[in-house]
Amino acid sequence: LAGHADSFACAGVGRLITQWPAEILNRAGETVDISCYQNYTTLAYMLWYQQTPRNGLNLVASTSPWMQNSYEEGYNEAKFEINRNHNDHSVMTIKNVTSKDAATYFCAASDHTVYGTKLTVLGKNDKIIPPAVAIFSPSKQEIQQKSKATLVCLASGFYPDHLNLVWKVNGAQRTEGVGTDEFSTWNGSTYSLTSRLRISAQEWLCTHRRYVCLLTGKYLYVI
Ligand SMILES: *[C@@H]1O[C@H](CO)[C@@H](O)[C@H](O)[C@H]1NC(C)=O
Ligand SMILES: *[C@@H]1O[C@H](CO)[C@@H](O)[C@H](O)[C@H]1NC(C)=O
Ligand SMILES: *[C@@H]1O[C@H](CO)[C@@H](O)[C@H](O)[C@H]1NC(C)=O
Numbered sequence: 001l002a003g004h005a006d007s008f009a010c011a012g013v014g015r016l017i018t019q020w021p022a023e024i025l026n027r028a029g030e031t032v033d034i035s036c037y038q039n040y041t042t043l044a045y046m047l048w049y050q051q052t053p054r055n056g057l058n059l060v061a062s063t064s065p066w067m068q069n070s071y072e073e074g075y076n077e078a079k080f081e082i083n084r085n086h087n088d089h090s091v092m093t094i095k096n097v098t099s100k101d102a103a104t105y106f107c108a109a110s111d112h113t114v115y116g117t118k119l120t121v122l123g124k125n126d127k128i129i130p131p132a133v134a135i136f137s138p139s140k141q142e143i144q145q146k147s148k149a150t151l152v153c154l155a156s157g158f159y160p161d162h163l164n165l166v167w168k169v170n171g172a173q174r175t176e177g178v179g180t181d182e183f184s185t186w187n188g189s190t191y192s193l194t195s196r197l198r199i200s201a202q203e204w205l206c207t208h209r210r211y212v213c214l215l216t217g218k219y220l221y222v223i
Contacts, residue, residue: 036107131158149204153213156192
């Protein structure tokens with residue numbers, strides 16, 4: 001494998017993004033580590049790209065401190081393991097390299113969603129499947145140890161992937177304390193999406209409010 005990752009530093013004043021090593025030469029079957037450091041922002045998404053002459057530039061996966069790594073189609077964790085142990089540092093480990101993995105790998109950082117227009121084309125026989133929705137109550141342990149309460153909303157088994165998720169508390173939309181997966185997870189046949197609402201233990205235990213996870217989509221409207 002003759003892959004190389006160019007070192008570079010860019011972005012705004014006083015902000016740095018750099019990756020190393022600049023070049024790697026490995027035998028097939030070996031494991032490769034590529035590191036990326038950024039101090040762009042503590043809440044940044046870090047994104048890993050693969051560029052080959054044949055396939056151009058492709059997003060491999062994106063990471064953030066608050067969600068699971070999200071892999072693009074054709075890439076998976078077994079092959080491209082990505083660790084984000086610190087806000088500012090990410091390591092991508094490419095396992096069992098073959099000549100197919102020879103490429104230039106780039107990392108990037110962004111403090112918000114990477115904008116794009118996603119076109120989904122439904123096949124004539126593709127069925128539109130609404131999600132199954134479940135809300136999970138906070139754990140007693142979290143309430144006792146952290147005085148916080150995290151409600152989890154899981155929307156699963158839906159297709160296609162066009163779904164917006166909002167939290168409503170007593171009928172009013174809540175955005176504070178909400179963390180929703182940036183990307184839906186594809187399991188080979190349907191998508192799933194998870195969102196967390198973090199509130200104080202006091203709010204959860206004392207106010208008896210009604211928490212609703214509302215899903216809206218171009219194709220479906222579900223409560
Ligand atoms: C980021 O790192 C660079 C180089 O070490 C440094 O000059 C800069 O002050 C840092 N910026 C922040 C926001 O920490
Ligand atoms: C490594 O990849 C080769 C070729 O794809 C495969 O035959 C082999 O089983 C893999 N080895 C491991 C340890 O995954
Ligand atoms: C994908 O998820 C759906 C809903 O959770 C499940 O019914 C289906 O069996 C899963 N498919 C695969 C291939 O894991």
